[in-house]
Amino acid sequence: MSNREITKNSQARMIRSWMLGLHATYITDIGGRLGYFAEMRRRGGTVSAKELAETLELDPWRTKVWCQAACAVGILQADGDTRFAFAPFMDVLLGDEAPELQTAHVLASLARDFPAYPxxxxxxxxxxxxxxxEDFFHHQGKVSALRAPVVVAAARKLPGMEERLGAGGRVMxxxxxxxxxxxxxxxxxARCRVTGIEPLPYFAETSRTLLQEKGFSDRVEVRSVGGEALSFEHEFDLITMVQVFHELPDAKKIDVLHGCQRSLKPGGILLLVDRCAPETGADLHDRRFTLSILEQWFEVTWGNIVNTRSEILAMLHDTGFTVTQENPDIVPTYWTFVAEKQDAGIKRSDI
Ligand SMILES: C[S@@+](CC[C@H](N)C(=O)[O-])C[C@H]1O[C@@H](n2cnc3c(N)ncnc32)[C@H](O)[C@@H]1O
Known part of the structure; x- marks a missing residue:
């Protein structure tokens, strides 16, 4: 926590900054959805509200109000009295695929849950x-796409994994x-075979289309089942489970881990990447937990439970895994657990 003196005024300023942040998130979300940012970029970064509105066939006065509001929160800046430009770096930060813009879309989409909270x-x-x-799934998918290279890079670094996958190994x-x-x-x-397990029809269908477009349908399949229904026996070198464990029904988490044990070859690895709930009062003020705590907050009515690190470790141990690594830095804001299935299914502690 900061050492700056906390006063009633500084706390009031903090509250006002959250409220400004709420507006700024929606101004960003709506700017992206209406195509204002893309059109500004197309025109070299400066534009009048009239030009924006005419090109995009939107109401000119409302467009001007959006531009002014975007200036007020620091997304745009005035360029004379009638023109608007991006504030420094905002053209890049609010690019079509940029994490900042996509996250604003996900947040705005998620915020539609809150009126039902009381x-x-x-x-x-x-x-x-x-x-x-589908709006939520679409934007959620775009944000998670940004993590894919990090996940595969983490897998590549696991002992022996590059060789196993390079030689035609299997990943789930x-x-x-x-x-x-x-x-x-x-x-x-180029030789590895990949299986996706995805129970949501929207994702199963869109990912199959993506695989077809990329020409991978011959060695990548998606099964429309939940992780509770794994029916594999000693077939996979690697299982990844990224931001999914907390989505599983609490009573089924152990079953899913047993299914992972059965599905892995001896020496195979489960790479589990997820949020971890705070265990102590001090964790509540530790920035490494902030997004995990907020994830549980915005998923509190979803039926999801974000487990603590100790709970995850205990479940992995109880299902016969040996955790060889756990790290909060590999995938930023998530904990990464590397859990190994022992050769011949014998736990290291039993040897
Ligand atoms: C937050 S998304 C993460 C998606 C992806 N792994 C990623 O990192 O982008 C959670 C995913 O878990 C899936 N899911 C939910 N319940 C599941 C279950 N019982 N078994 C397997 N997947 C499940 C959802 O359909 C969704 O695709």
Whole structure:
């Protein structure tokens, strides 16, 4: 925590900055959805509201109000009295595929859950991941695509994995979402075979289309089942499960880990990447936990439980895995657990 003196005024400023942030997030989201940022870039970065509105066939006065609001929160800046330009670096940070813009879209989409919170806190009503809409899935898929290279790079560094996958080994990605991890493995390892496990029809279908477009349908498949229904026996060198463990029904987490044990070849590795809930009061103020805590907050009505690091370690141990590495830095803001299936299914502690 900062050492700056905390006063009533500084706390009030903090509250006002959150409220400004709420507006700024929506101004960003709507600027992206209406194509304002893309059109500004197309015109070299400066534009009048009239030009923007005419090209995009939008209301000119409302467009001017958006431009002024974008200036007020620091996204744009005035260029004379009637023209607007990007504030420094905003043209790049708010590019079509930029993480900042995509995250604003996901947040704005997620925020549609909040009006139902007061009632849901009284009744315990659920709205699961799968109950969300295609707008949310689409933007969520774009944000997670940004993680795919990091996940495959982490897998490559696992002992012996580069050789195994290079020689035609098999990878399974559980909760494969938009399919970008599947594609990345196929691109980086020309001979490896990849299986995605994805129960959500929207993701299963869009990822199959992506695989077809990329020409990988012969060695990458997507199965439309949940991780509870794995039916493999000693077949995979590597299983990845990225931001999925907390999505599994709590009572099924152990079953899924048992299924991973059965599916892996001896010496195979489960790479589990997920959020970790705080274990102590001090963790609540540790920045490494901030996004995990907020993830549990915006998923509190989804039925998801974000486990603590100790809980995940215990479940991995109880299902026969040996955790050879755990690291909060490999995939930023997530914990990465490297869990190995022992040769002949014998736990190291038993040897
Ligand atoms: C937050 S997304 C993560 C997607 C992807 N792994 C990534 O990193 O982008 C969670 C994924 O878990 C999937 N999922 C939810 N319940 C599941 C289950 N029981 N078994 C397997 N996947 C599940 C969802 O459909 C979704 O694709």
């Amino acid at each position: 009632e849901a806190f009284r009744t315990g009503a659920l709205k699961t991941f799968h109950d969300h809409d 990605d559980i909760g494969s979402g938009s399919g970008t991890v599947l594609v990345r493995f196929a691109e980086e390892f």
